[in-house]
Amino acid sequence: MTRNRESATPPRRAGAPRLRPVRESPVQPVSREPHAHNNHEPPHDRSQAILEAAKRVGALLKGSGHTFALAGSVAVYAHGGSGHLRHDADFCVRRADAEAVAATLTEAGLTVRTPPEDWLLKTTCFDQEVDLLFELGHRPVTSDMLARAQDLPVDSVHMPVLAATDLMRALIEPFSEHHCDFGPVLAAARALREKVDWEDVRRSCGDRPMPAAFFFLLERLNVIAPRKEPR
Numbered sequence: 001m002t003r004n005r006e007s008a009t010p011p012r013r014a015g016a017p018r019l020r021p022v023r024e025s026p027v028q029p030v031s032r033e034p035h036a037h038n039n040h041e042p043p044h045d046r047s048q049a050i051l052e053a054a055k056r057v058g059a060l061l062k063g064s065g066h067t068f069a070l071a072g073s074v075a076v077y078a079h080g081g082s083g084h085l086r087h088d089a090d091f092c093v094r095r096a097d098a099e100a101v102a103a104t105l106t107e108a109g110l111t112v113r114t115p116p117e118d119w120l121l122k123t124t125c126f127d128q129e130v131d132l133l134f135e136l137g138h139r140p141v142t143s144d145m146l147a148r149a150q151d152l153p154v155d156s157v158h159m160p161v162l163a164a165t166d167l168m169r170a171l172i173e174p175f176s177e178h179h180c181d182f183g184p185v186l187a188a189a190r191a192l193r194e195k196v197d198w199e200d201v202r203r204s205c206g207d208r209p210m211p212a213a214f215f216f217l218l219e220r221l222n223v224i225a226p227r228k229e230p231r
Contacts, residue, residue, distance in 0.1 A: 046128075047085040050074065051155055053125035054089035057105070058159040061091065064104045068093045069149035069162045071136060071170065073184070078152045078161045081191035086184060088129035092141040092162060095134040102132075136162075137170035164195035172201060175210035182214055189223050198224050 054074040061068045070078060072090030077083055093101050098121060102112040105123055112132075113122045119135040134141055149160035162170070171185045189196075205211035218224045 047083055049126045050085040050087075050089050050128050051077070051083075053128040053130055054091075055154055055157040056125050057089065057091060057110075057123070057130050058154060059157050060104055060108050060110075061093075061101065062157075062159050066093065066097060066101055066104065067143070067146050068097075068101070069146050069160045070154060071133065071162045071167065072131075073188075074154065075161050075167050076188045076191060078154045079164055079167070079192050079195060081188055088131055089125075090131045090133055092133050092136055092146065094141055094143065094146070098132070098134065136166075137173040139170075139173075164192045165197045165200055168192060168196045168198075169201045169204050172211050172214055173205055175208075175214055177210065180210050180213075182217060185214070186217070186221075186223075189218055193223055199227075202227065 051074060054070060058068075058070060069075075069092045070090070071092050072088070073081075073086045074089050077085060102121060105112050110123045110125060115122055119133065121132040123130045123132070136145070139145075145162075145166055146160065148163040148166060150163060151158055152161040154161070168185075168189060171188060175182075202215060205215075215224070215227070219226045
């Protein structure tokens, strides 16, 4: 999940999870784990590889009883969007659950990394990046947000997927002068248009210029209805 990085990385917050140092060498998958696929050749198609990575990590988190939700382009796909997936697979987890989530993935043979940014963890599966996000669109991942997630099939694996309104809010809110690639978000808006509470997303974005410009574009393209001005 791309997040606006227009400012320097903030200092780590008090209470941020303390994880063990990264192991540089890959760890062999645990043989008792039925969905550990590191010993298989990764899919040759990039989108399929991202999808397989999301399925594996989602199955691990679900199987261990973690509270989470799929986000990013794979979540858009699960809601009926394009199968052309971008960059990586994204999952939302609460900051308080970070160490337990990291332990689950490490036990299954994945190496969990702690980047300089204090709002996510990273791992790699099928040579694809997987982000475990504590913040989404500058908002902390909360129990309420995860409770709104829908159980949807992601190819052959059912898992919690971020609600369409929360997903679009996370994509639109970060727009700024330094982060304003409307193209992929426009495609997501077209795919999710009937599932999104657009007024809720508008209220979240306020009157900031770049989100407002995106809503204007959605109206002109008839993706959403024009906002009714108060009388």
